Structures are given as structure tokens and as C-alpha cells.
Amino acid sequence: MYLNVQNLTKTYGNFYALDNVSIGVESHEFVCLLGPSGCGKTTLLRIIAGLTQSNGGEVRLLGENLVNLPARQRGFGIVFQSYSLFPNMTVAENIGYGLKIRGVLKADIQARITSLLGTIKLPDVAERYPWQLSGGQQQRVALARAIAVDPRLLLLDEPLSALDAKVRGELRTEIRDLQRSLGIPTLMVTHDQEEALTLADRIICMNHGRVEQSGTPEDLYLRPTTRFVADFMGVSNLIETRYVRECLPALLENRPAGEDDAYIACIRPEQITIIADENGKATVRAISFLGNLNRFEVTYPAGRLIVETHGHINVSEGQRVRFEIRPEDCSWVVSGAV
Ligand SMILES: Nc1ncnc2c1ncn2[C@@H]1O[C@H](COP(=O)(O)OP(=O)(O)OP(=O)(O)O)[C@@H](O)[C@H]1O
Numbered sequence: 001m002y003l004n005v006q007n008l009t010k011t012y013g014n015f016y017a018l019d020n021v022s023i024g025v026e027s028h029e030f031v032c033l034l035g036p037s038g039c040g041k042t043t044l045l046r047i048i049a050g051l052t053q054s055n056g057g058e059v060r061l062l063g064e065n066l067v068n069l070p071a072r073q074r075g076f077g078i079v080f081q082s083y084s085l086f087p088n089m090t091v092a093e094n095i096g097y098g099l100k101i102r103g104v105l106k107a108d109i110q111a112r113i114t115s116l117l118g119t120i121k122l123p124d125v126a127e128r129y130p131w132q133l134s135g136g137q138q139q140r141v142a143l144a145r146a147i148a149v150d151p152r153l154l155l156l157d158e159p160l161s162a163l164d165a166k167v168r169g170e171l172r173t174e175i176r177d178l179q180r181s182l183g184i185p186t187l188m189v190t191h192d193q194e195e196a197l198t199l200a201d202r203i204i205c206m207n208h209g210r211v212e213q214s215g216t217p218e219d220l221y222l223r224p225t226t227r228f229v230a231d232f233m234g235v236s237n238l239i240e241t242r243y244v245r246e247c248l249p250a251l252l253e254n255r256p257a258g259e260d261d262a263y264i265a266c267i268r269p270e271q272i273t274i275i276a277d278e279n280g281k282a283t284v285r286a287i288s289f290l291g292n293l294n295r296f297e298v299t300y301p302a303g304r305l306i307v308e309t310h311g312h313i314n315v316s317e318g319q320r321v322r323f324e325i326r327p328e329d330c331s332w333v334v335s336g337a338v
């Protein structure tokens with residue numbers, strides 16, 4: 001593992017902001033740290049950056065323990081959520097800052113600035129000050145500044161969250177392309193699950209200062225292992241074991257052994273097929289048209305399900321239906337508190 005973080009703990013008084021967290025980033029990987037507000041994402045990123053001290057645990061880069069290495073000597077590029085450009089420097093001075101303090105030749109710095117301005121698609125803003133740029137442009141410049149020094153690791157803390165949806169979408173793709181082409185190992189914090197699904201090679205999902213699950217976007221979406229992940233990663237239908245045993249016994253085939261209330265079946269809305277059936281035990285309560293898909297709210301004796309289809313299906317509100325779920329589409333998640 002390129003970056004290897006082991007057993008990090010951070011407490012504030014008797015509150016555990018991080019509770020024995022271990023994560024890693026491979027040398028070309030784009031990893032997203034995903035989790036709700038307050039779960040410890042920024043704290044973890046700041047400890048890796050060397051900006052906050054942990055109470056215990058290790059941060060290693062290619063085996064080297066970074067504990068006594070000050071932030072500025074770690075050689076990491078960092079972009080924060082709020083614009084952190086130096087306000088009294090032009091765009092060019094901001095981007096060139098890291099190279100200048102490393103004593104790089106003036107002409108080389110100039111060439112690098114010009115090239116980076118091309119990379120971030122802002123060739124003409126070199127002489128402007130940060131306040132003369134839009135939010136999206138400022139974040140592009142912050143990104144250029146972070147990568148100017150060929151960082152060993154890129155750390156991004158919600159760099160897109162202050163931007164409107166359209167700009168955020170565009171910049172998201174740009175960050176991904178840039179990371180791919182430069183191959184810089186990247187750890188990006190976000191609380192937006194869609195952003196993590198689109199960008200990440202791997203997602204580390206956190207809750208209450210702990211890692212809930214780490215895996216590819218497909219793993220977390222299609223094979224969540226905890227109830228928290230199932231709920232956090234989009235819409236999930238959770239069906240209690242008791243009901244599965246009674247009405248959908250085929251799904252039990254891949255259930256881990258354990259008490260009935262230890263695991264819940266999790267099925268995504270698009271993995272359920274509903275079929276009109278007079279003798280069906282479920283009823284369609286509402287149908288909504290969402291453009292590219294149809295969403296059905298279905299009640300059944302043990303609760304309520306959300307079902308989504310891409311094409312039109314022949315059922316109407318109030319109609320009786322049965323539902324079908326393929327056993328391989330069912331994930332069994334630990335049913336602990338959310
Ligand atoms: N200096 C501090 N003193 C006390 N508590 C702190 C301090 N810094 C962070 N915390 C607490 O630690 C927890 C984790 O904070 P952190 O900023 O890492 O969360 P986050 O996951 O980045 O949240 P967000 O998505 O809102 O940015 C929070 O409950 C926060 O209140």
C-alpha cells in the first residue's frame with residue numbers, strides 16, 4: 001500500500017473523532033472518503049496532511065513513518081472546501097508559490113504556470129487576483145497550485161461543495177481526468193454519495209469516527225455490508241429476515257448464519273420486479289414519473305418498498321402485485337443501529 005494509515009485515534013476530551021481508523025491508498029488510486037457531517041473525514045485528512053496530531057496510530061508513505069515530518073515537508077498537495085488561495089497574490093503567483101519556495105528557476109516556474117493554466121482551462125487569468133475569479137475558477141486555480149509541485153499525494157477536502165450543481169459536475173469530471181492523466185494518488189473527502197460513486201476507484205465509507213466499509217463503488221452500492229452503508233448509498237429496501245423466511249425464502253440462500261435480527265436483506269429499487277397479480281400480497285400505492293425512470297411505492301404486509309424501472313410497466317395505482325427478487329441481488333447487512 002502506497003499510503004498506509006493504521007489504527008488512528010483522535011479524541012477531543014472524551015469524544016472520539018476517530019476511533020481506530022485504518023485506511024490505505026494505492027499509488028494510482030482515487031479514493032473517496034465518504035460519510036455524513038461530523039463523522040471525522042476532515043480530521044482524518046488533516047492528520048494525514050500533518051496539520052493535526054493524532055492520539056495514536058501511524059501514517060506511512062511507502063513504509064516511511066510520517067509522524068515527525070512537518071506538513072510542509074510531506075510533499076502533499078492540498079485543496080480545501082473554502083477557497084484557500086492567497087488573496088494578495090495573482091493567480092500566477094499562487095500557482096507558482098510552491099515552486100518559488102523550493103528555489104525553482106524563474107523561467108521554469110513561468111513555463112509550469114502557463115502549462116497548468118492550460119490544464120485547468122483558464123489560459124488568460126494569470127494576472128488576476130482571486131477576488132476577480134468565480135468560485136469554480138478559484139477552485140481550479142487551487143487545484144493547479146496543489147499539483148504544481150508534483151505532490152506525492154493529493155488531499156482534497158470537499159473541493160466542490162461550495163459550487164453550484166452544474167459547475168460541480170463539470171469540475172468533478174475535470175478532477176477525475178486530471179488525476180487519471182497525472183496518476184497522482186488522491187484522497188478526496190465528500191459527503192455526496194453520487195460524487196463518490198462517479199469519481200472513486202474505491203470508496204471508504206465512515207460513520208461516527210469509524211470505517212464502515214471500504215470497496216469499489218459497485219461493492220458499496222450493490223453489496224453493502226452494514227445497514228448504515230445500505231442507507232447512505234442511495235435508496236435501499238430493507239426487509240426483515242422474518243418476512244423473507246415467510247415470503248421470499250429463495251433469498252435466504254446467501255444469508256450469513258445468525259439470529260433473525262442480526263441481518264436484514266437489502267435490495268436496491270431497480271433490483272425488484274413487480275408483476276400485476278390479483279392474488280399478490282403487495283399493492284401499488286403511488287407511481288411517479290422521474291424522466292428516465294418510473295418509481296413505484298409498493299406496500300406489502302411487512303412494510304413498504306420502492307421499486308424503479310426504466311421502461312413502462314403495465315401496473316396502475318391501487319393494483320395488486322407480487323414482487324420478484326433474484327437471490328444474487330440481495331445483500332445481507334448487519335442490522336445494527338444507523
Ligand atoms: N478542534 C476540535 N475540538 C473539538 N471537537 C472537534 C474539533 N475538531 C473537530 N471536532 C469534532 O470532531 C468530529 C469530526 O469532525 P470533522 O471536521 O472531522 O467532521 P467531517 O466528517 O469533516 O464533517 P463535515 O462533513 O461537516 O465537514 C465532529 O463531531 C467535530 O465537532
Ligand SMILES: [Mg+2]
Nearest residue numbers: 041042043157
Ligand atoms: Mg469536513
